Amino acid sequence: MAERVRDASGSDPETTPRGFRLLLGARGISYAGDALSMVALMLHVASSTGQALAVSALLLAGDFVPSLVAPFAGALADRFDRRRLMIGCELVQALTVAVIALALPPLWPLLGLVAVRAVAGQVFQPASRAAVPSLVPAAGLAAGNARLGLVTNVAELAGPLLAAALLPWLGTRGVLAVDAASFVVSAALLTGLPRLAPAALSVESLWKGARTGLGYLAGHRTVRVVALGFCAVVLCTGVDDVALVVLAQQDLRTGDAVAALLLGAVGLGLTAGYALLSRRGDRLGDRLGMPVLFAAGLAVSSAGNLLTGAVAHVAWAAAVVFTMQAGRGLGIAAIDVASNTLLQRLVPDGLLGRVFANLYGAVGAAAALSYVLGGLLLDAAGAPATLVAAGAGGVVCALLTGAALRARRVD
Incomplete structure (x- = not known):
């Protein structure tokens, strides 16, 4: 595999390579911001509509809609350099959340924007998982996946706590602005990764690749x-x-x-x-x-x-x-x-x-x-x-x- 780190390179499996540390940092910051903004949006929708169904629709837009495009998201992750793709996804999410923060639109446009952000996240996920073997030694692959899971889980747990602390001071727009900034910081960290082109780039059309x-x-x-x-x-x-x-x-x-x-x-x-x-x-x-x-x-x-x-x-x-x-x-x-x-x-x-x-x-x-x-x-x-x-x-x-x-x- 192109640019994959192997034991033969002399890397110590117990040492976290710099590229993987950058990925860990980017994921942690992005996940914390995402969990933070979702709490803010749930509370905003609940208070502005008064309908539990509206909150359910928000969760479906963020969780279920992206699964519908999963085959195409994976095809993109195998078609382009994964580093550039991840950076692009983070910037799309930053822009989308910034628009939500500025406009705080009515429910249906809000659901559309949340779905766009979630689809960008869906494209990011397979690219990041596929990138892990290129960033850690083969002998440390399971430990690397566990560290990534640990960082993202702690970040998701911290998100609601941050929301509770920041909402009284910043309000919904301010919290969403923090989330948009978190995606920008994540993208900046990802620029430090090496080139992560798949070993065999897919040359099929997106439909055929899916x-x-x-x-x-x-x-x-x-x-x-x-x-x-x-x-x-x-x-x-x-x-x-x-x-x-x-x-x-x-x-x-x-x-x-x-x-x-x-x-x-x-x-x-x-x-x-x-x-x-x-x-x-x-x-x-x-x-x-x-x-x-x-x-x-x-x-x-x-x-x-x-x-x-x-x-x-x-x-x-x-x-x-x-x-x-x-x-x-x-x-x-x-x-x-x-x-x-x-x-x-x-x-x-x-x-x-x-x-x-x-x-x-x-x-x-x-x-x-x-x-x-x-x-x-x-x-x-x-x-x-x-x-x-x-x-x-x-x-x-x-x-x-x-x-x-x-x-x-x-x-």
Whole structure:
């Protein structure tokens, strides 16, 4: 692969290369600003419209709409120099958020602008994931993915806290201006990266390149198993955060503060998982194999939901649920690091952007479907039964995924 850093170059896998440090810094700043502005926009839409449906539409514009263009986003990541593409995406996002800050438009134009920003972010994501193998030594790939996950997770956790601190002083426009500036700073940091052209630049049209990426995802057995297993577990368990809020309020009969604390347990587990894997991820992957770590992460995250529903009525249920949800976070960290590392090792560099874009686009669609189907189950059966059913389905999917990957014997 062009300009990929290898062990033979003399790089110490325990030392973070400068280019990767720049990517970490850019991602952390951008994610914190993005989380900050989303809180501000949710509060703005809620107060200006008074409609919960409007807030839901805002979230769909930011989360679901980008998944519809995932095949084309990946094709772009394999067609152009990834450094320039990431810089361009950050600048597009900066400009879009600046327009929102200046105009604070009515709901429908606002949704359109949020969708534009989200699509630019969707193009950025596969390019950044595909760039990681070019910025870290091969022996430190899992640790590098874990560090990237750790930085972005901490940044996302910090975003709402920054919003709470800055909104009273800066207002909605000021907070959005901070987010626009964060994208500019991120783009400036990314200019320090080396050239990141894919090893085999795609020369196909955008449409044909998107079809090629989908065909590779469907045709490569191991990649297909990873994608199907990931999406199946998300389809089963994507409703878990909504169910957790209902569980806290209706079954555990706690206040909003405890409900927020239970939701925060996942972030705590994620942070701990990423921190552990940033130190031990490659060694653990060498011992177990990335397919085993991936399947284990699917199983642990699902079991966390199953056990949460099962213990909903025991003594000290809130404390037990907190522990189960922290364990779920550990599993999600394992899923993220193992899936990224496995695909980075298996997929040719010229197709890597499309595989990542299609995978995470499909995962986003599975999550949206889980919200709908899980919401129906939640209304019909209640939170404990929903969590047990979701967790049990996820565990079954995880076991089937592990068996399929084991049969393939992929390391």
